[in-house]
Amino acid sequence: MALLIHGGSPGRDERLLALFIEPLRSLDELLDRLPIADHTTLMGGGSNARVYEFNYAATTYVVKFVRAGTALVDGHDATTLSRKADQIAWIHQYCPRLAGRIAAPILVYRGDDGCALVMHHEAGYPLIQLLKDANSPAEFFDVLAPILTDLIEHGYSTSTISAASGSFARMHPDRIERRLKVIRDNLDRRLLDGAVRINGRSCPGLEDVLADLRARPALLAALDPPVLHFPVHGDLNAGNLFRRENTGKGGYFMLDPRGIVEHWDAMYDMGKLLFSLAGLHAGMHSGFAVQRCTAGIEVKVRSGQTHVFESAADRFPEFLASLPAFGRLIEGDPHWLLRLHMTTAMHMLAEVACRFSDTKPRTTPANRGHAAQAELATGLYAMGVLSAEHLLRLDDARLLSGTLTRPNWQEPGP
Numbered sequence: 001m002a003l004l005i006h007g008g009s010p011g012r013d014e015r016l017l018a019l020f021i022e023p024l025r026s027l028d029e030l031l032d033r034l035p036i037a038d039h040t041t042l043m044g045g046g047s048n049a050r051v052y053e054f055n056y057a058a059t060t061y062v063v064k065f066v067r068a069g070t071a072l073v074d075g076h077d078a079t080t081l082s083r084k085a086d087q088i089a090w091i092h093q094y095c096p097r098l099a100g101r102i103a104a105p106i107l108v109y110r111g112d113d114g115c116a117l118v119m120h121h122e123a124g125y126p127l128i129q130l131l132k133d134a135n136s137p138a139e140f141f142d143v144l145a146p147i148l149t150d151l152i153e154h155g156y157s158t159s160t161i162s163a164a165s166g167s168f169a170r171m172h173p174d175r176i177e178r179r180l181k182v183i184r185d186n187l188d189r190r191l192l193d194g195a196v197r198i199n200g201r202s203c204p205g206l207e208d209v210l211a212d213l214r215a216r217p218a219l220l221a222a223l224d225p226p227v228l229h230f231p232v233h234g235d236l237n238a239g240n241l242f243r244r245e246n247t248g249k250g251g252y253f254m255l256d257p258r259g260i261v262e263h264w265d266a267m268y269d270m271g272k273l274l275f276s277l278a279g280l281h282a283g284m285h286s287g288f289a290v291q292r293c294t295a296g297i298e299v300k301v302r303s304g305q306t307h308v309f310e311s312a313a314d315r316f317p318e319f320l321a322s323l324p325a326f327g328r329l330i331e332g333d334p335h336w337l338l339r340l341h342m343t344t345a346m347h348m349l350a351e352v353a354c355r356f357s358d359t360k361p362r363t364t365p366a367n368r369g370h371a372a373q374a375e376l377a378t379g380l381y382a383m384g385v386l387s388a389e390h391l392l393r394l395d396d397a398r399l400l401s402g403t404l405t406r407p408n409w410q411e412p413g414p
Contacts, residue, residue: 005142016107017107027109027111027116030065032116035056036063039050044239047066048071049065049081053121059120060121061119062118062287063116063117065117066078066081068114078115079115082110083261084258085117086163087159090231091232092104095154095230097150097154097155098154098155098412099254101255102253102257103119103120105191106118106120118207120217121312124253127144127252131306131309131312137312141315148320153325155230155328156266162228165221168225174248175350176350178347180353182357183206188378191378191382197387200296201389203389206381209349213388218396222399223342226332226382227333228263229265230262230267231264234257234269237273237281238273242254249331264297266329267339271347272341274313274340277309278309279301279348279379282303283300283302283305283380285367286305286374287375288301289301306412317350335402342391344387345384348383348388357391358373362376389408
């Protein structure tokens, strides 16, 4: 067992740190010592971690913890939460210009029974809110442009290494295959077998999608990034980027990095941003309308996926290409657009199992509990299979042409 104390202001955090002078024996003991009797449970996020907000000595803190053995998928486990602290330490050490964009934990508990991080609460609102009730995505892109420029110039580009052959497969198909058992155990088997039409389109099952991708070596080789970048985040959906309420402190901050302590593909994060625009945010908040009929299954985001979100998703690649910093990031990377779209489809499919691993109480307008989990997973599955099928039905020459448009997964097929 170990409690590591990271930074913290002696004046600001002295009273909290004084609660942990004596060694800890368990995660439960950590939670018992924290003054969280009047905590607020924060329900955001897509993992099985628990997050409590509490006030102590005129300061607002959060504690995020995962108990050992509670995760169904990689990335939701206590070890990954521990690595998040290591990744943040990396950012503070090697990307000092970004240190103010992601707060270092004050306390990190690592034990055989789990992991916990105690951090200051950051006041702000997620960037994705700029699209809610908006008439166009213009303000969202105006705010996002300097943020991505900052992250690229002072983060991703800080350090690069040559990418090994098979990097794309390691990051994406391999990850989905590790999660297949959870999907098989919980999702409608007809979907996995490719036995139904989805949104009017005849689609292969998930395992057939992966087999098709692996059977195209030229395509997989083109999907490999030329270089890997400094791991700035790893889960940069638009719900993990925040504008500060006090913009004089720097304008924006990030939450909840993936827990990566190795070089990574920056397009992984760009795909997460596109995923959040293309249906993740609206689907997770509003649920999915799943209608089973004789012709197959019709799946749509129940509400919230407005024309503004669709426009933002359609315009996102062009927006990226317009940023000078991004142009420098992709020099010598002719297939970045293909990798962006395929990465986004892979994120959709990888997220399916997460809906069953995340055991926080979920409700949608139509379901609760496991039924709500299955509804969200079905929507994400449809999103991913339809997007991947849209790409994989094209031959390699078309895919490598550099003129791809975003797969619209809700668009009826022929």
